[in-house]
Amino acid sequence: MKKKLRYERPTITKQYSGLMNKFGSSSLSRPTVDIDGVSIKSLCEGYGSPLFVISEKKIRQNQKNAFRIFKNRYPKVQFAWSYKTNYLDAVCSVFHQEGSWAEVVSDFEYDKARKLGVKGEHIIFNGPAKSEAGLLNAMKNKSKIHIDHFDELFLISELAETNNIRAEVAIRINMDVGIYPIWDRFGFNFENGESWQAINRIIQNKNLKLVGLHTHIGTYVMSAEAYRIAAYNLAGLCKRIKNEFNVSLEYLDLGGGFASHNTLIGQYLPAEQLVPSVEQYADAITNGIFDVSFKSEDLPTLILETGRALIDDAGFLITSVITNKRLTSGKRAVIIDAGVNILFTSFWYKHNIQLCQNSGVHTEDTAIYGPLCMNIDCITESINLPSINRGDKLLIKYVGAYNMTQWMQFISMRPNVVMIMENGKVELIRKAENLDYLLEQELLPKKLKLIPV
Amino acid sequence: MSKIHLIENLAVSDSGFLFLHTTGETFTLNKTGSEIVRMLRSRKSKEEILKFFTENYIVDTNTIEKDFEELVAQLKFYSLVTEK
Amino acid sequence: MKIAVTGLNAIDSPGPGVPVIRSIKDAKDFKGEIIGLSYDSLDPGLYIEKLTSKSYLIPYPSSGLEYFLERLLAIHKIEKLDFIIPTLDSELYAFIKIQDKLLEAGIKLFLPTFEQLEIRSKDKLFNFCTKQGIKVPKNILATNISNLHSIQNNFSYPVVLKGIFYEAYIVNNFDEAVVAFNKLKQKWGFPIIVQEYIKGDEFNVVGLGDGTGKTIGAVVMRKLYITDKGKGWSGVTILDKTLLGVSNKFILTSKWKSGLELEFIKSAATGEYFLLEINPRFPAWVYLAPNAGQNLPWALVKLGMDEKVTSFSNYEIGKMFVRCAWDLITDMKVFEKISTTGELKL
Numbered sequence: 100m101k102k103k104l105r106y107e108r109p110t111i112t113k114q115y116s117g118l119m120n121k122f123g124s125s126s127l128s129r130p131t132v133d134i135d136g137v138s139i140k141s142l143c144e145g146y147g148s149p150l151f152v153i154s155e156k157k158i159r160q161n162q163k164n165a166f167r168i169f170k171n172r173y174p175k176v177q178f179a180w181s182y183k184t185n186y187l188d189a190v191c192s193v194f195h196q197e198g199s200w201a202e203v204v205s206d207f208e209y210d211k212a213r214k215l216g217v218k219g220e221h222i223i224f225n226g227p228a229k230s231e232a233g234l235l236n237a238m239k240n241k242s243k244i245h246i247d248h249f250d251e252l253f254l255i256s257e258l259a260e261t262n263n264i265r266a267e268v269a270i271r272i273n274m275d276v277g278i279y280p281i282w283d284r285f286g287f288n289f290e291n292g293e294s295w296q297a298i299n300r301i302i303q304n305k306n307l308k309l310v311g312l313h314t315h316i317g318t319y320v321m322s323a324e325a326y327r328i329a330a331y332n333l334a335g336l337c338k339r340i341k342n343e344f345n346v347s348l349e350y351l352d353l354g355g356g357f358a359s360h361n362t363l364i365g366q367y368l369p370a371e372q373l374v375p376s377v378e379q380y381a382d383a384i385t386n387g388i389f390d391v392s393f394k395s396e397d398l399p400t401l402i403l404e405t406g407r408a409l410i411d412d413a414g415f416l417i418t419s420v421i422t423n424k425r426l427t428s429g430k431r432a433v434i435i436d437a438g439v440n441i442l443f444t445s446f447w448y449k450h451n452i453q454l455c456q457n458s459g460v461h462t463e464d465t466a467i468y469g470p471l472c473m474n475i476d477c478i479t480e481s482i483n484l485p486s487i488n489r490g491d492k493l494l495i496k497y498v499g500a501y502n503m504t505q506w507m508q509f510i511s512m513r514p515n516v517v518m519i520m521e522n523g524k525v526e527l528i529r530k531a532e533n534l535d536y537l538l539e540q541e542l543l544p545k546k547l548k549l550i551p552v
Numbered sequence: 553m554s555k556i557h558l559i560e561n562l563a564v565s566d567s568g569f570l571f572l573h574t575t576g577e578t579f580t581l582n583k584t585g586s587e588i589v590r591m592l593r594s595r596k597s598k599e600e601i602l603k604f605f606t607e608n609y610i611v612d613t614n615t616i617e618k619d620f621e622e623l624v625a626q627l628k629f630y631s632l633v634t635e636k
Numbered sequence: 637m638k639i640a641v642t643g644l645n646a647i648d649s650p651g652p653g654v655p656v657i658r659s660i661k662d663a664k665d666f667k668g669e670i671i672g673l674s675y676d677s678l679d680p681g682l683y684i685e686k687l688t689s690k691s692y693l694i695p696y697p698s699s700g701l702e703y704f705l706e707r708l709l710a711i712h713k714i715e716k717l718d719f720i721i722p723t724l725d726s727e728l729y730a731f732i733k734i735q736d737k738l739l740e741a742g743i744k745l746f747l748p749t750f751e752q753l754e755i756r757s758k759d760k761l762f763n764f765c766t767k768q769g770i771k772v773p774k775n776i777l778a779t780n781i782s783n784l785h786s787i788q789n790n791f792s793y794p795v796v797l798k799g800i801f802y803e804a805y806i807v808n809n810f811d812e813a814v815v816a817f818n819k820l821k822q823k824w825g826f827p828i829i830v831q832e833y834i835k836g837d838e839f840n841v842v843g844l845g846d847g848t849g850k851t852i853g854a855v856v857m858r859k860l861y862i863t864d865k866g867k868g869w870s871g872v873t874i875l876d877k878t879l880l881g882v883s884n885k886f887i888l889t890s891k892w893k894s895g896l897e898l899e900f901i902k903s904a905a906t907g908e909y910f911l912l913e914i915n916p917r918f919p920a921w922v923y924l925a926p927n928a929g930q931n932l933p934w935a936l937v938k939l940g941m942d943e944k945v946t947s948f949s950n951y952e953i954g955k956m957f958v959r960c961a962w963d964l965i966t967d968m969k970v971f972e973k974i975s976t977t978g979e980l981k982l
Contacts (some may be wrong), residue, residue, distance in 0.1 A: 105610060109581070110581065110584075110585050110623070111570070112581075113579050114677070368698055368726065372733050373729060461580075567973075569972040580976060
């Protein structure tokens with residue numbers, strides 16, 4: 100019998116001026132067949148599709164690397180893991196094992212950190228909406244409470260007074276560091292003196308102990324210079340507090356906001372060409388602090404709440420092709436089994452999507468849609484893809500940040516999440532949801548029951 | 553059964569390049585795409601083309617039929633075929 | 637010696653590849669070949685006889701660095717390149733990021749640093765120049781409509797509204813400013829630069845800095861004819877010590893490495909020069925420079941190849957360029973070759 104040829108779906112592409120380049124924009128030359136040495140095929144066989152995969156090795160590498168870079172430039176560095184970025188127990192625990200504190204912005208995140216065994220004094224409690232009970236609990240545990248507004252300041256003061264506790268607090272400060280938008284809805288403003296007023300009130304309050312200053316200038320900040328200005332301003336305040344009140348602060352918290360490898364929608368050049376390296380951010384921040392001269396014993400600890408930049412590239416989403424379609428415009432569409440309900444970041448990123456099997460070299464501009472019966476379910480409007488068939492796998496990279504917290508059960512449920520451990524073993528770290536899980540919280544009034552019990 | 557007719561003066565080069573004499577439009581085709589257009593050029597029927605593919609390529613009848621129809625739909629979209 | 641050059645898009649808003657190649661080929665001590673690198677099968681530079689010995693299509697840098705580098709290395713394997721000159725703004729970030737890997741493969745480049753590219757970006761140039769005492773038009777960075785109210789306190793209409801990357805509108809009153817603001821916001825995002833409108837003649841300088849602060853050469857040109865796209869269609873070399881002084885100062889304080897173009901306007905009202913923009917690469921009119929006595933593209937190659945380069949001391953005044961639309965005739969077969977194989981040897 101004669102040997103048959105490898106089949107490739109037949110295609111025809113019209114050439115348009117401005118786009119006449121066969122090398123134009125295909126970045127999909129080679130398929131990705133494994134993650135940390137574990138084959139994508141076997142992962143799907145074991146845990147289904149879609150499937151979130153997290154690499155323990157990558158998280159540890161990222162954290163160690165970031166710590167080393169900062170530590171080489173500044174003597175006292177402490178990371179605090181930003182729970183909202185990814186608060187799966189397994190993920191948080193890896194960060195805590197690497198020495199990170201917890202940075203939480205809600206009562207349940209706080210409790211989650213405590214349950215994992217994080218000491219009270221190693222929890223930073225941020226956010227504009229902390230409950231009274233939550234605050235009291237945090238005070239008792241000696242956690243660092245970062246005050247967001249005056250109402251909260253008064254409440255904490257009252258709680259501390261009534262319960263006879265001295266609360267350890269910092270304030271969150273917003274400022275103009277030359278980036279847009281300015282996050283002036285959080286914390287006290289630097290330029291108009293609001294933050295200084297808050298500092299005054301805290302220092303004069305016997306029930307409050309000012310231990311630090313905090314700022315968080317934005318998200319996906321692509322300017323390292325902005326961090327230098329922020330660090331310089333915080334350090335300046337810290338020194339002024341020392342000079343005027345003779346109070347030495349324990350730390351300056353520069354928050355998070357470093358950009359990751361993902362390219363924003365509307366950004367022409369890919370992130371990899373524009374995003375500053377961790378070294379550049381670290382240079383900027385430490386230079387900003389050193390520009391204010393401190394005596395070495397007064398040098399505050401530098402706290403970083405880096406989230407996205409430490410977890411994004413440790414997360415992957417494996418998804419399967421459901422079908423190919425031809426839209427009435429002539430454009431090709433691929434429907435996959437992962438929708439925007441589990442991949443929230445599709446709304447702001449041009450995701451990096453890789454093929455997982457050999458496909459043809461001839462690519463075509465394609466839209467990728469999710470499985471939801473909703474028009475908004477679009478993973479990308481435009482990507483160059485070769486022909487792929489039903490059942491083929493695609494790998495969406497850099498999805499570790501925000502997706503596994505902002506996802507929702509909507510039309511389809513949240514899938515399995517596995518972690519590939521350093522030794523190559525695969526562990527299920529969050530089970531796929533099912534109908535029982537969904538119904539657990541629901542109550543059906545008796546008179547509405549169709550089936551008699 | 554309807555027959556698929558390529559429009560006049562349509563030739564695909566060895567490299568899969570298609571220049572439409574009447575309109576000046578240019579297209580590129582991959583290997584299998586070129587093969588199908590060439591077979592349509594020599595008046596092969598759909599059945600003959602599908603048979604050729606299942607005999608010579610690693611592909612099942614369902615897949616090649618679906619892909620064939622999609623290619624024809626695209627050829628139609630670009631006004632390269634007429635169906636009579 | 638083999639030198640690859642990008643930017644063969646010699647169209648109505650031309651890339652500088654073709655004039656850079658012509659400059660190098662005119663250098664008496666250049667012995668070697670030029671390889672063209674192009675982003676589109678219809679780039680006119682591909683079809684000019686005897687310009688390059690061979691041309692290749694390369695992927696857009698926006699398609700990802702790995703793929704971009706892979707293609708360049710594949711071309712390098714065939715051609716054994718010694719040097720690459722990128723000539724377009726949008727590819728500079730990519731080349732800066734991969735230059736170490738190219739150097740490892742034996743390809744040299746002579747590029748500005750990431751920080752230098754940042755200094756000259758439209759929202760930062762103002763600050764840098766003010767610090768250095770270089771005159772620039774008054775600026776406000778606007779991020780919301782209410783910022784536009786401050787225009788009347790700072791300067792008088794008309795004013796120019798500029799997008800952070802491209803595009804500008806001259807507006808005569810607040811209402812027009814709002815319209816322009818909204819257009820620019822949609823397309824280029826924030827900040828939007830509100831700039832004092834200065835009426836006057838345009839002057840440009842092409843220069844080359846060696847990276848230590850030294851100016852290797854600089855030629856001043858006055859535009860004689862400007863197209864509706866704002867491109868100079870003819871120009872003449874002039875001697876203006878003030879402009880040369882400002883250019884030297886910028887190159888000195890930024891330690892500029894690579895070619896550049898500085899765009900100035902001379903205020904009709906006061907006679908003062910204002911620096912409008914800095915482009916981080918040679919301009920499309922760079923071929924005027926070697927013909928006036930300063931072969932700056934060739935000097936860039938020599939700097940990049942670590943050869944000793946002495947600064948040019950002067951240039952010929954009154955040398956003119958007149959740009960020309962000239963139809964090249966080719967065959968569908970040639971177009972087929974480049975668009976299907978991605979390579980072309982004329």
